[in-house]
Structures are given as C-alpha cells and as structure tokens.
Amino acid sequence: MRTIAPKAMAKRVHVAVGVVMDNQGRILIAKRPDHVHQGGLWEFPGGKVEQGETLIQALDRELFEELDIRVDGALPLIDIIHDYPDKQVHLAVCRVVSWHGMPVGKEGQPTRWVEPHELDQYPFPAANYPILNALQLPERCLITGEFATPADLTRRLRAALSTGLRMVLLRAHDVSVGEYVCLAQEAIQHTKAKGVKLLLAHPHILDVVREVNADGVHLSSSQLMSLGADVKTNIPDDWMIGASCHSPAELRQAELIRASYVFLSPVKATASHPGKPPMGWVKFAELARRAQVPVYALGGLADCDVAQAIEHGGQGIAAIRAWW
Ligand SMILES: Nc1nc2c([nH]c(=O)n2[C@H]2C[C@H](O)[C@@H](COP(=O)(O)OP(=O)(O)OP(=O)(O)O)O2)c(=O)[nH]1
Ligand SMILES: [Mg+2]
Structure with a gap:
C-alpha cells in the first residue's frame, strides 16, 4: 500500500x-x-x-x-x-x-x-x-472597590480620576442590576467628560447592557466561559469586551470571542482573594506572552509594578486598592 x-x-x-x-x-x-x-x-x-x-x-x-x-x-x-x-x-x-x-x-x-x-x-x-487594541489601551485600569452610598462612590471615583487614570471598571456585585444601571449612569457623567473609558461589570450586566452609554463590558471568568453565541448581538459593535482570566483555557476563550483585553490574576497575594496562591511574574509572563490579547496583571499590584508588568509582556496593571 x-x-x-x-x-x-x-x-x-x-x-x-x-x-x-x-x-x-x-x-x-x-x-x-x-x-x-x-x-x-x-x-x-x-x-x-x-x-x-x-x-x-x-x-x-x-x-x-x-x-x-x-x-x-x-x-x-x-x-x-x-x-x-x-x-x-x-x-x-x-x-x-x-x-x-x-x-x-x-x-x-x-x-x-x-x-x-x-x-x-x-x-x-x-x-x-490585538496590536491595535493594545495601542489604544492605557497602562493602568482602575477597578472600583467598596463604597457606602452612591454619593460615596462618586466621591471616590472623582478622587481616583484626578490621578490621571483613563480606564475604569465599575464593579458593584452586591447591588441589584437596576441599582447598578443607576450607578453606571451616574459614573458615566464623570468618565465621559474626561475621556475616560468606562467598563460595566455585574453578574446580570448582559441583560441590561444597552441601558448605559458606556465604552464596554467586562465579563467574569464564569460569564466568559458560559457565553452563548449571541454575546456579540447583545453588546454594541463598537464596545470593548474584557474578561477576567486565571487559566490558559480562559485566555483561549477570550481570544476566541476577540476580547479587547483581559485581566490575568492573581499575580501577587491579594486582600480581595485571600488564600488564592499567587502565580508570580514568571508564570504571568509565560501566559501573557502566549495570549493573543492585551493582558493586564491583577492581584496585589500598585503603580510601582507597572514597569514590571510591561517587561513581563503585559499591557500594564489593573487594581482596586492602589487607587481606591
Ligand atoms: N512588518 C509587519 N509585518 C506584518 C504586520 N502584520 C502582519 O501580518 N505582518 C506580516 C506580513 C508579512 O507576512 C510578515 C512580515 O514580513 P515583511 O514583508 O515585513 O518582511 P521583510 O521586511 O523582511 O520583507 P522582505 O525583505 O522579505 O521583502 O508579517 C505588521 O504590522 N508589520
Ligand atoms: Mg518589512
């Protein structure tokens, strides 16, 4: 034969x-x-x-x-x-x-x-x-932290924006999606005026995504992995889509949906997820270099880590406590 x-x-x-x-x-x-x-x-x-x-x-x-x-x-x-x-x-x-x-x-x-x-x-x-995405994204992305009232959120957001941040992920998982929409509509007043990109993040955000004139939506790793084929029809064409990733499989899924950027965590030990073993910069670099999407390092990082993140193949850093 x-x-x-x-x-x-x-x-x-x-x-x-x-x-x-x-x-x-x-x-x-x-x-x-x-x-x-x-x-x-x-x-x-x-x-x-x-x-x-x-x-x-x-x-x-x-x-x-x-x-x-x-x-x-x-x-x-x-x-x-x-x-x-x-x-x-x-x-x-x-x-x-x-x-x-x-x-x-x-x-x-x-x-x-x-x-x-x-x-x-x-x-x-x-x-x-992905190169075009990387060139239009800043080095630092704020994730909003805890706040007592909507007015407290606004006050903290304005203080953080005054430090020159250009991208904000509005995270408020403990409120209803209706309350979340109100908070986002308030936040957008402060971000739009400064040309800051606002990303929406909530467990039910995909149901209400068109109710806020934001710049994008950020998916948790479980939202990312359970996406239906209709995700792109829900989300306006010119919006960014970001996602939280912790593994090579999640990074692959983010590439498949043509995400604009991802967060990869935890790089260092972090107060928001105590007990989760940090991956460190070497592992971060290995995963980030293979990812076909800009990767923000996340987890226990601050301004002094931006250069490290970039040297290790990242877009920069995302953080709560560094700026909240
Ligand atoms: N230089 C460059 N190449 C790109 C980009 N995007 C992209 O897909 N490519 C592809 C096209 C080519 O297949 C390959 C780069 O080859 P090239 O034609 O620039 O190589 P070269 O300068 O050595 O050219 P040559 O001496 O072989 O003529 O990469 C880009 O932004 N810049
Ligand atoms: Mg050439």
Missing part, C-alpha cells in the same frame, strides 16, 4: 515589528506595497528576524532599511501568532521607546504619523487586531 507523507508544516516566520512613537504620542505607520504578502494594507514597520539575530538587532536593522532610523530602546508590546491561509507568522511587536534619525519611506512606501485613536481608519492585516 502506498503511504502519503503528511503535508509538511510551513515554517512560522518570526517578524520583528516596531511601533515607533514621536514625543506627541503619534505612531508611524507605512503602507505595504501591493505585490507583497498582505499588500496594500497598512503596517507597523519591521521584517523577518534573520538567523543569529536578537529581536532588537532585527528591529534596528529593519527600521534602518525601511525608514532610515536607528533603535536605541524598545519594550515588548505584544506577541502575535497568526495563521494566514498562505503564511504563518509570529509577530514580536515592540514599542520603540527611544530612536534617532529622520524617518522616510526608504523603499518608496507611503508613511504617516497617526494618533492612536485614528488607527481604526486604516486597513491593517488581520493579525494586527
């Missing part, structure tokens, strides 16, 4: 991708030539890591070849594993925090400086979806 050899798995291409920012926070994008893979779409400059090169060496060489700039410092932003029908890529995406030179499209490619919120106006390859 004749045996047929299994089709050889094509090799995954390791690509160094650079998000170059100027000192006004604008990001440099370039248009891929029509004839190349994913041609005609916009990209963050970069290219294949060659044999024997470190990621930073590849990034520096590619940005010099494509843009005539040199990389002086870069931090990990997100790692993407994506299978196109004709090519499998691993995009190691870095935020280029320090560089010199005058960027030009050396290969004749059009380039443009854009604000993070303008990125959605440009067509990017499908693999870039």
